[in-house]
Amino acid sequence: MTLQIRARAQRGDFTLAINDSLPTEGITALYGRSGCGKTTLLRLIAGLERTRDAEVRFRDQLWQSGRKRLPLSRRRLGLVFQESSLLPHLSVEANLRYGYQRTPPDQRRLHPERVYRLLDLDSLTRQPVNTLSGGQRQRVALGRALLASPQLMLLDEPLSALDTTAKREILPFLADLPESTGVPILLVTHSAREVEQLADHVAFMDQGRLERTETLREALIRPDSPLFSDEGPAAVLQGQLTSTGNGEWQFITRGGEGRPPVPFQVSGHSSHQTSLHRLRILASDVSLATREPVGISIRNRMPVRIERIEEADEHRCTITCRLDDGQILLSRITRASVRELELETGQTVVALVKSAVLME
Numbered sequence: 001m002t003l004q005i006r007a008r009a010q011r012g013d014f015t016l017a018i019n020d021s022l023p024t025e026g027i028t029a030l031y032g033r034s035g036c037g038k039t040t041l042l043r044l045i046a047g048l049e050r051t052r053d054a055e056v057r058f059r060d061q062l063w064q065s066g067r068k069r070l071p072l073s074r075r076r077l078g079l080v081f082q083e084s085s086l087l088p089h090l091s092v093e094a095n096l097r098y099g100y101q102r103t104p105p106d107q108r109r110l111h112p113e114r115v116y117r118l119l120d121l122d123s124l125t126r127q128p129v130n131t132l133s134g135g136q137r138q139r140v141a142l143g144r145a146l147l148a149s150p151q152l153m154l155l156d157e158p159l160s161a162l163d164t165t166a167k168r169e170i171l172p173f174l175a176d177l178p179e180s181t182g183v184p185i186l187l188v189t190h191s192a193r194e195v196e197q198l199a200d201h202v203a204f205m206d207q208g209r210l211e212r213t214e215t216l217r218e219a220l221i222r223p224d225s226p227l228f229s230d231e232g233p234a235a236v237l238q239g240q241l242t243s244t245g246n247g248e249w250q251f252i253t254r255g256g257e258g259r260p261p262v263p264f265q266v267s268g269h270s271s272h273q274t275s276l277h278r279l280r281i282l283a284s285d286v287s288l289a290t291r292e293p294v295g296i297s298i299r300n301r302m303p304v305r306i307e308r309i310e311e312a313d314e315h316r317c318t319i320t321c322r323l324d325d326g327q328i329l330l331s332r333i334t335r336a337s338v339r340e341l342e343l344e345t346g347q348t349v350v351a352l353v354k355s356a357v358l359m360e
């Protein structure tokens with residue numbers, strides 16, 4: 001089930017040339033540098049960008065074929081942009097109900113009580129719009145879009161105007177939406193952290209073209225991943241957070257295909273108790289040992305299987321390791337260590353994780 005796009009559009013010196021499919025489940029991030037055409041593509045999907053040379057098909061519905069274009073209202077989309085376009089003369093409640101009231105009753109699948117609960121909006125409904133904080137405004141904008149019972153949400157940099165605190169407040173709500181509502185999200189962003197935190201799939205865009213679309217896991221095991229920053233490669237693990245009862249928290253990875261989960265000790269925890277979390281581990285924070293070490297302060301130690309050894313630069317290697325639960329952990333160690341320990345693919349070693357940061 002995909003969103004298929006074939007399009008060519010000229011905007012000044014810029015050419016958009018797409019012939020690809022995007023997933024229509026979970027969150028798909030459209031990621032790329034400023035000016036690579038993310039917004040133009042999103043607008044084309046919405047039917048707001050006018051070009052005759054395009055065919056857009058969402059699942060079994062033809063949204064555009066050349067000059068024939070289904071209007072925005074009939075595509076049943078939820079749109080949220082960087083600056084939320086709430087109607088300032090209406091209350092929060094009236095803004096929220098705006099799309100709901102315009103949706104034919106037989107198409108309403110998401111109702112106010114449920115959406116208010118999902119986005120924690122109850123306490124805001126009586127407030128005038130101009131008293132909301134940036135994060136609250138975007139939560140209301142998400143709620144308003146959802147209440148039109150869309151079949152796809154198109155979000156264009158919805159967090160980029162928010163400060164760090166507001167971003168932290170809204171991220172867990174956003175991350176949960178596809179699962180809790182069944183509505184897939186296409187999210188335009190140029191923030192690698194947002195991709196790591198939210199995306200199930202990533203579509204990499206460059207100079208008007210979609211270079212490749214892959215799962216987040218695939219995107220994070222490429223040593224040259226465009227998502228990696230100056231900090232170098234990182235793994236992002238998915239799992240659940242549970243309290244160990246003595247004030248400490250454990251992150252239990254999500255064991256796949258009948259595989260056992262792997263526990264990690266973590267110090268911070270989210271105030272928004274969602275069931276699913278992501279843990280980010282820099283490759284430079286993971287060392288490898290051929291035997292279980294004793295008398296060592298590192299608490300997160302676990303067996304892993306070496307899947308690949310790649311030379312990262314003159315001195316260092318990136319080692320791709322598989323955890324027992326099937327997820328990937330990356331380790332960056334020196335070439336000298338690889339030689340001394342005689343590491344090779346297929347070998348089982350102990351990963352020592354110095355630092356694991358819970359993404360909130």
Ligand SMILES: Nc1ncnc2c1ncn2[C@@H]1O[C@H](COP(=O)(O)OP(=O)(O)OP(=O)(O)O)[C@@H](O)[C@H]1O
Pocket residue numbers: 011012013014032033034035036037038039040041190
């Ligand atoms: N109507 C237009 N006329 C001329 N150039 C245009 C027009 N619309 C878009 N462009 C150009 O097309 C390119 C892609 O713009 P677009 O806004 O889609 O990029 P983007 O990846 O979303 O960027 P950002 O992350 O900065 O929002 C840019 O170089 C922009 O200047």
